[in-house]
Amino acid sequence: MNKFRESIDKQIASNQDRNLFSSGNPPSFHFIEETINAIGRIEELSKNEEQVLIEYTVDKVLQTFYRINQYYYFDAAAREKLKAIYSHLLSSFREKTTPVKTIAQNHYENIMQWLRETNAFAEKIYNNHTMKVEDVPCFAYRAEMQIEILQLKVSQLKEPVLDIGCGKDAPLVTYLREKGIDATGFDRFPSKNENVLMSDWFTFSYGEKQWGTIISHLGFSNHFQHHHLREDGEFVAYAQKYMEILRSLKPGGSFHYAPDLPFVEQYLSADEYQVTTRQAGNSGFRVTVIKRLI
Known part of the structure; x- marks a missing residue:
């Protein structure tokens, strides 16, 4: 074999x-x-x-x-x-x-x-005469960089924490667990990290009011934007999954992600969710935090 x-x-x-x-x-x-x-x-x-x-x-x-x-x-x-x-x-x-x-x-x-x-x-x-294709890079950034960009206050994260599309090496999950935080991640690539599941954001079972913090750095929202802009994009499926992710937050829990999604954030109920956006340094994109209120 x-x-x-x-x-x-x-x-x-x-x-x-x-x-x-x-x-x-x-x-x-x-x-x-x-x-x-x-x-x-x-x-x-x-x-x-x-x-x-x-x-x-x-x-x-x-x-x-x-x-x-x-x-x-x-x-x-x-x-x-x-x-x-x-x-x-x-x-x-x-x-x-x-x-x-x-x-x-x-x-x-x-x-x-x-x-x-x-x-x-x-x-x-x-569809062209080029014999080879260039990769579209997709990196797992250092935990410290993700924390800086998303402006996470590690000591104040509500547990448990879920990192969506964490990368097979799951640097942020590893970093948080070393700090004593209950953190889990999933990625579509197999990982040797016991705290990382092999799944994707469409098939993962988020549950209801289960997570204290959900994090996705240049992951879910990046793909949501991609499909929002494509003529044949699965934007409806992404919108449905977005709301499923929000419903999986505990009251007081939050979803931290970049880039922001203004085309959907503006329609969230102010009675249920608090939306905060800010510039991510000099990166050219914005970071969003959605806090579940009830």
């Missing part, structure tokens, strides 16, 4: 910066030698092992897409469709009736169609 995982890793690494929607020549995508060698050993795999490898591949592929562009989003249905694509790929390998070159071509056309269906904006921004 390890050899198969290694070949999967190498195949993904060989493709990770290539543009699916490039119309240039030669073709951007192909199977590397390690993959072709693995195809020759496909009969060694049991059906259970095959399913394990499909899950492994899907996880790796999704993480690669997220690294290329942080604004990609793949829900449970998208994941199932991707699993079906890789299941079909392994079936083609087992049948051995189609040339490997043709299998590769069909596979990457399936991946391209899947990306088109799940994140339609991708084709609009990458």
